[in-house]
Each structure stands twice: as structure tokens, then as C-alpha cells.
Amino acid sequence: MNTFLLPDLGEGLTEAELVRWLVKVGDVVAVDTPIAEVETAKSIVELPSPYAGVIEELHGEPGTTVPVGKPLITVGDSAGAAGREDPAGSASRGDLAGSAYREEELAGSGNVLVGYGTVESTGAGRRRKPRVSGVSGGSGASGGSESPARVPLVISPLVRRMARDAGIDLHELTGSGPDGLIVRRDVEHAISFRTAPVPQPALEDRTGLHELRRTPMSGFRKAVVATLTRSRAEIPEATTWVDVDATALVELRASLRTATDPGPGLLALMARFVVAGLLKYPELNGYVDTAREELVQYDGVNLGLAAQTDRGLVVPAVGNAHTLTTRGLDAEIRRLTTSARDGRLTQQELTSGTFTLNNYGSFGVDGSAAIINHPQVAILGVGRIIDRPWVVDGEIAVRKLTQLSLVFDHRVCDGGTAAAFLRFVADAFENPASVFADL
Template sequence: MSADVNTGTREFILPDLGEGLTEAELISWKVEIGDEVHVDQMVVEVESAKSVVELPCPYAGQVVSLHANAGDTVSAGQALLTVAEAGVEMGAGDEGDGGTPASVSQSGSSTENSSGANLIGYGTSEPKTRSAKKRSFGGKHAAAPAVPTVIPDAPSQPPAETPASPSNSSTTANDRVSPVSSPLVRKLAKDHGISAKSLPGTGPGGVVTRADVMAAIESGAGAAAHVPAGTSPAKASSPAASSDQSDRDTRTPITGLRKVVSERLTKSRQEIPEATIWLDVDATELLATKKALEARTGEKYSLLSLVARFVVAGLKKYPIINSSIDTAAGEIVTHGDINLGLAAQTPRGLMVPVVHGAGELSLRQLRDSVSGTVGKAASGKFDPSELTGGTFTLNNYGVFGVDGSAPIINLPEVAMLGLGRIKDRPWVVDGELTVRKVMYLSFVFDHRACDGQEPSEFLTFVADCIENPISLLPEL
């Protein structure tokens, strides 16, 4: 939290997101500059690697500046907006300086509004007095003047104590260095051969935004316009060829959930000595049981919920499969609770929401929990608590029309079961060739936790339950 007790302004910073998360992408603002806000009013929507959340402002007053744009990546501790408390009149120039509070005497006072829903990092105690240094949007501790200073292109010359007057400055726009708020903006500019800091910024306080970079790209300012000194134009890429290439290529920054998924899957492949086994299973009786159960109860049961019930029974029978590896301690942790993760494709990407306490649920309760989880996958908006604590993952990729896969284990778990599509195939029953409903089960396990016996027995148990559901009755 940052505050200027003299001007009565408050900076609402991005709070600690928990779960080791340090950044989020700003999705949309719920307020605009000049709006009046009250304590705990939702002002911004951000997307972390775990979930999409709306954040409440802990202060009441008038919004005088917004420090980031939709699509920008913001870090925990970075200012999101500045609020002038009720009864404080802002000067005419306060909005134009990017929302950074001006420095005045230390005699002013303000009353912090008490919030009933404090964010992490915000309390109800009076803030400590801080020096009146300005902060740029490019860094958490960087100092910046209220108006961007024109910096000459001569690093050996010390900066002037006061900004040069526009009428006396001979510095051109190309020599200016503008603040850039987002690494994504800098990368976008760099990919097109543009120095983002050399562009005129239209954001608060002269910040260079994505729109500024896109305008420069569309105007033809690319790699050809920024040939390094000493490089002949003949050695530079052809502007036409570069333009054609950039028109055909699409670059998508790896951020948010995609970044976390990439890191976790990469670590899983690097760290785990995994092995995969599979079985083809006759699911004809499973489909018949589902139909009979629905006819008898008048309720709907998904195949996924039925298989989930078999999996829970198998995990109770072979608890080593319901384990995780504590690499730091060098220990195998066998869990007492069964928290069943369900790999789900969402608009945000691959997520694994968790049905907690699945081992204690009845078939009907498990069905309802699985159904609710699958329903939320359509939006991808899960509470952070729903995405943590899993002990085993079930992956139904058959819905995508594929038969099998070698799934990647969801760290720190030690195993995952994959379900393929159900399809009519030739099958031998009682010595006779017939057509049956057949599916493939793919099971991947961590060889550090167990050898081949327990995984094979677990997979065979689940397969037997699918082929003959009544065989599960003794396990209930």
C-alpha cells in the first residue's frame, strides 16, 4: 500500500495473490477516472494463473488515475489505481501526471476507511508516512517526476536538476525515452524491431501502451526503421519481406495460466521417471448399468461419475497410488483423504479442479460434485480452493475423439488415469466374435513411488469394474 498523508490520496496496490503467485493480467476496469468509489467496491478484474477474480478497493473517494491498461501484466505490490479521499480537492494537473501524488508538507492528515473485507496486505491501521517520491509504472521502486523528463542521448552527462523547458529543448521525439508499463508491450515492440521507449506514450504519465506500439507497427515503423549504427541497409532485412512475414505470423505471449501450465508440465517431464501402461476394456455392461440406473432412479448419471466411483474404490484398495512425492524431504506422502482432480479444458486453458473428500461421498454425492465441476469448466472460473489439494487426477480425453494418450502426471501427484473414447469394435465373448463397446484406459505412474505391480493391479481393478460393474459391490 502506498499513501500520501498530505494530499489525502491512496494507491490501491495489487495484493498478495497467495499460492506463490506474483503477477496477474488485468482483464478489465469496473471504474473510470473521475468515478466515486466506496469501500469494498469491485473496481478491477484480474486473471492470475489460478483464477479470474474481481478485486475490491479498500478506500473510498474519487478515482484520479488508473495505472495499467486491460491486457497489461501487473505484479503484486504494483499500484493499480489512485483514489483521492472524499473532501480532498485535486489540482488541475493531478490527473495529467499519471496519478502520482504530489509532494507537500508533512502536516496533513487523513482517515483511512475501515473495510469489512480486507485484502491480503491491507489492514485497518493508519499507514506509515513515506517520502514523497514518485513511482513510475515500470517498476515498484523506481522514482519518476510528475512529467516525463526529456533525457538527452548522452549517458555521460548528468541529468539537469529541473526538466528542460519545451521551448528551450532541441531534443526530438526520436530521442525521448518514455516509460513502458508492461513487459508484454516491450516484447511486442521488440518482435517488430521497434524500441518501445522511443515511442510517444499516450498512457497515464506518458506511458507507452500496446495501442502505441500497434500504431507504430501499422505506420511501418519496424526493423528497417531501426537499423543499428554501422549496419548497412543492404544487410538489413527487406522491409517488404519483414512486413509479409509479420502479417502471416501470430505471436502469443506465454502468460497467466498458460505460463504456469507450461512450467508445471515441463518440470513433470524433467523430474518424474514415469511409466505408462494401458488396457482395452469392454464397456458394454457399463453402458447398460448406466441406463438401468437412470431408469430405476429417474436421475441422470454420467459415465465419468461412474468411473470416478470405481477409481475411488481402487485408490482405497491401493493407497500408494493416492500419494505424492515430497522432493525436498525425500519422502513419499500417502494421503489419508482422496481428493479427486478432474482434468478440464476451459476457455482459459487446461485446469484441474478438485473434488475434495471424494472417498467419503456416496455415488449420488460424487455424481453431483463431478457434474458441478464439469459445469464450471465452461467458464473456467474456479475458486482458488477448488484448484488445490488434489491427490489423484482423472483425465477424460475421450470427449475429444481420441483412443489413448500418455498423459503427463500432475505434480506432485504420482499417477493419472486417462479415459479414451468408447467405440464399436470386434470383441471375443465366450469364444464368439461379436461387436462390443470398447474403450482404452491409459495409466501413467511415477516409478519413484512404486514399481509395476500396484499400478497394474489398480488398472486391472478399474477395468474389471467397468466390464462388470456388479463386481464393485463387495468393495462398497
């Protein structure tokens, strides 16, 4: 039997949260068969099995945190599983093939049971104890030779399924059947005990309220907290904003759409103007080297795009965005967005950004004083685009307005540079055709 330990996932990560199992006890796996998805502080990783054989045990429930070096799965010898036989003498593989199980009624109990190996019949109405095989080192053992606390004694597929569906760990149950056999009533008792009303917790002193729930922080959330806390602690930030008439931008987006080509999206157009602004004002596209007391500017732009996912806010970056056309930006933005929602972003995509564009207008809000994504030095937010009254040529007209807000590190530039960058992007939104002529 082999036990697969959570491997070192690199980047100094010391733990991972178990998202979901891709296998179950009794499955036959080959080398490199995906067995689990784990979430690190960086992304979701699919782990392959380094062993071939039968899954004997899954160590941990989804949602738990597993330290590096701790057990994930135990894999038994597949040859031992193939050698299990049924009462008729044909090969039986227990959980590996549900139809190979022989269910028998436990006399007098009304509970269905079955062995990993065989149930021997000694005549009508008489049965011997189940013989357990393949649960310790791949060799056969009698029911009384294994500790029920370590290996759950012989159970039927029905009982096993009941426990799995209810989230009951069979290793924690003490069987009431012969020789500690776990039967249906044991699982039902565990379910009823777990769902029984629990005493109301004491009132919290400060608020006088009961706590509704406590949710442990995932590794991903811990990383977000650390980054944002460091940003607030180290960066003397300032915010500037401007209302923008984006009517021409929306019209340009519509003009690029055809019956056969959807054309670049609004976010790609915005990104194109932001990249152009950063090339013009590179102070906002860099970082502060505090150890050497130097301001560093990058030769090129990796544009970070804030994206909300089920696991929280992530900021994947479009690498070398300054070399892409607007269509190229659109394709890469769509790819990164899909990868973010699927939890498939790479370490490089998550950490290589040099500036962040945050389209919080997608949440239906007008403005926000965002937190800079450390170690970057600025973040530009775009609010929702809505119809509002606006003065055009001395007359009130209905226009499509949005708000741009720039949060910047005051160490890298003064307000004049930040305002000039913001005004450049705002002018591009208001007169996109003229700006495109210069790009």
C-alpha cells in the same frame, strides 16, 4: 487522491495479469466495489476497491502483467466530483453522469470538446478556455497547469469513447487543441497510425519464415510449464494401458436416468471405480518425499479431474472423494467443472489432489501418454467410447470400447501393482453391477 496498489495475493505470488476492468474512469465507487479481475498462477481473482470516490485513472491495459505493489487505480475525492457545476449553475459530475456534459463546438476546428468542469460562455459565438477541475488532488486547476503526459486534458465523451473503443491510451496523446486539449482529430490520427501497415519482420535464420506473432505467457501458463517440467525432470514414469468393453457401463448409466432425474453421469461412475481402486492400491495415492527418501501414502482420496478451460488445463480436486456416494461425486464434479470454466476455483481445490483422472476422450481421442501432475505419482486417462467389433462368447459383436492408460511413478511401485490397479478399474467398467455390490 488515493492510489490502490496490487496487493500481496499470497502463496508467494509476485504478479498478476490484468484480465478486465470492472470500472471506468469517472465511475463513482464505494469501499469494496469490485474494480478489476486479475489472473494469478492459481486462479482468477476479483479485486475490491479499498477507497471510496471517483475513478481518476486506470493503470494498465487488459492483458498486461502487474507486479505486486504497483498501481492499479487512482481514486479521487467524490466530494470534489459532486461539486462540479454546469453553465446554468446546477451540479455537474462530468463522466459520472453523461447527461451533465455540455458539448460545444470548438470554433474553426469542427471538433467537439467538453470540460470535466464547465465551459464558460462570454456571449454568442465566443467561449473561454475550459476550466478543468478534480484532476489533481480533487481541487480545481487551469488547463495550462497540468502536464498532458500525466493527465489527459479536457476531452468530450465522444472523444473519450472513441479512444476507449479503439484501445488508445489518452495519456500517450499530445492534444492539438488550445493548451494541449485532446480533440477528435488527435484520436483519429492515433488510430490511423496504429493500423498502418508495419514493415515485414526479417526472416528467422533457422526456418526461413516470418514470425506470425509472439504471445507472452500468462502467470497461469508459467505455473503449468513449471509443474510439467518438474514432473518430467524428477519422475521416472512408465505407462500401461488396456482396451475395455464399456458396454455395461454405458447401459448402467442409461438405467439410472429417469424422466425426473438425470442420474449420475459417466464420469461420476468412472470416478467411483477409480476411488475404489486407489483404496485397494494406495501406493498410487501418495507422493515421494525426496528430502527424507520416503514413500508417502494418503489416508483418503482427493480425486483430481483434468478440465480444459479458456485459460488452459486445470486440475481441481474432489476433496474426500472416498466419503462420497456416486451421486455426491456427480454433484461435486459438476460444481468444480462450472467453477473451473468461470475461473472461480480456490487455491485448495487447485492444489489438493492426490491422484488425477483425465477424461481426454471428451476431445475425441483414443489414448494419451499423459504427464503426471507433480507431486502426485500417477494419472489415469480414459479415451473416447465408440462402437467397435469385439469378440463376445466366441462371436464378433459390436460393443462400446474405450482405452484406459495409466502413467505411474516407477519409484512408488512396480509394474505388477500398476497393472493390478488398472485391471481392477477395467473390470469395474466391464462389470459395474458386480463391483457396486462390493462398494
